[in-house]
Amino acid sequence: MRGAVIHGPRDVRFEERADPKIEKPTDAVIRISATCVCGSDLWPYRGANPIDQPTPIGHEYCGIVEEVGSAVRSVKPGQFVIGSFFASDNTCPHCRAGYQTSCLHRELVVGAQAPRLRVPLADGTLVATREVPPDELVPSLLTLSDVMGTGWFAARAANVRPGATVAVVGDGAVGLLGVLSAKQLGAERIIAMSRHSPRQKLASEFGATDIVTERGDEGVARVKELTKGVGADAVLECVGTQEAMQQAIPHGVQLEGQGLFFAHVRLHGGPAPVRSYLPELIDLAWNRKIDPGKVFDLVLPLSQVAEGYRAMDERRAIKALLRP
Numbered sequence: 001m002r003g004a005v006i007h008g009p010r011d012v013r014f015e016e017r018a019d020p021k022i023e024k025p026t027d028a029v030i031r032i033s034a035t036c037v038c039g040s041d042l043w044p045y046r047g048a049n050p051i052d053q054p055t056p057i058g059h060e061y062c063g064i065v066e067e068v069g070s071a072v073r074s075v076k077p078g079q080f081v082i083g084s085f086f087a088s089d090n091t092c093p094h095c096r097a098g099y100q101t102s103c104l105h106r107e108l109v110v111g112a113q114a115p116r117l118r119v120p121l122a123d124g125t126l127v128a129t130r131e132v133p134p135d136e137l138v139p140s141l142l143t144l145s146d147v148m149g150t151g152w153f154a155a156r157a158a159n160v161r162p163g164a165t166v167a168v169v170g171d172g173a174v175g176l177l178g179v180l181s182a183k184q185l186g187a188e189r190i191i192a193m194s195r196h197s198p199r200q201k202l203a204s205e206f207g208a209t210d211i212v213t214e215r216g217d218e219g220v221a222r223v224k225e226l227t228k229g230v231g232a233d234a235v236l237e238c239v240g241t242q243e244a245m246q247q248a249i250p251h252g253v254q255l256e257g258q259g260l261f262f263a264h265v266r267l268h269g270g271p272a273p274v275r276s277y278l279p280e281l282i283d284l285a286w287n288r289k290i291d292p293g294k295v296f297d298l299v300l301p302l303s304q305v306a307e308g309y310r311a312m313d314e315r316r317a318i319k320a321l322l323r324p
């Protein structure tokens with residue numbers, strides 16, 4: 001089969017790769033219905049992480065189970081499934097605590113930008129929908145594999161509650177879905193920090209009540225002003241850079257103990273345990289309560305995966321969906 005392989009910075013190729021097969025009795029092989037380019041795929045693409053050798057890439061996926069190993073019990077061929085970018089057994093103490101991305105047996109799922117994919121620990125990792133979804137629902141279901149689950153985790157980790165005032169730092173797909181998540185969790189006021197008009201528009205569609213275009217100290221001052229000096233109850237930092245993190249925590253506070261202590265700040269983050277949210281989010285998407293698939297503003301055939309990376313790198317697209 002042909003799939004995406006990253007060779008080096010700004011060098012993603014659609015080329016021949018080994019066909020995935022069942023390697024362990026706990027594996028499944030799925031036929032990908034849709035996959036996409038993640039903001040985190042842009043880190044190696046931009047040269048932030050070294051690439052030692054040509055490496056299959058992609059970790060967001062949904063599709064139809066083709067084959068399962070002899071030990072797999074909970075999914076079967078023909079079912080439509082969604083899974084996390086980390087495979088997990090869903091039974092160890094970390095999984096039971098709701099942190100499947102810290103599973104004692106976790107394995108990265110790699111190479112999803114392809115027509116077929118091997119998923120380890122299929123029983124713990126994959127969740128099947130009640131039936132094969134109509135095609136228009138596939139983009140929203142695909143987001144649950146990572147980006148929507150990550151926005152949801154940000155909102156949950158920040159303890160967004162009904163009536164809350166929430167600030168969202170970052171207008172990438174995760175930030176925009178952080179807005180949607182905050183809205184779904186009952187936030188009354190959602191301040192989206194964005195300076196790009198298509199993203200501001202989508203943020204508003206997802207429930208943002210205010211848009212702040214300023215960044216850094218000026219952005220913090222603007223949020224303070226909008227909240228009459230109070231600030232936000234919850235801040236979702238959805239970028240991952242030093243600057244964004246400093247913008248997310250109250251003005252002047254450094255990441256050191258005493259500052260955090262007097263600001264009553266708590267930090268919670270990490271790779272989102274999207275597996276834990278799949279049943280709930282599948283339900284919300286299936287019943288059209290949420291439409292996270294709107295973050296895909298570019299749809300390409302998988303063979304044009306390189307253009308998907310370019311468009312996101314140049315910020316011409318918020319997020320690229322790829323169809324095998």
Ligand SMILES: [Zn+2]
Nearest residue numbers: 092095103104
């Ligand atoms: Zn586990």
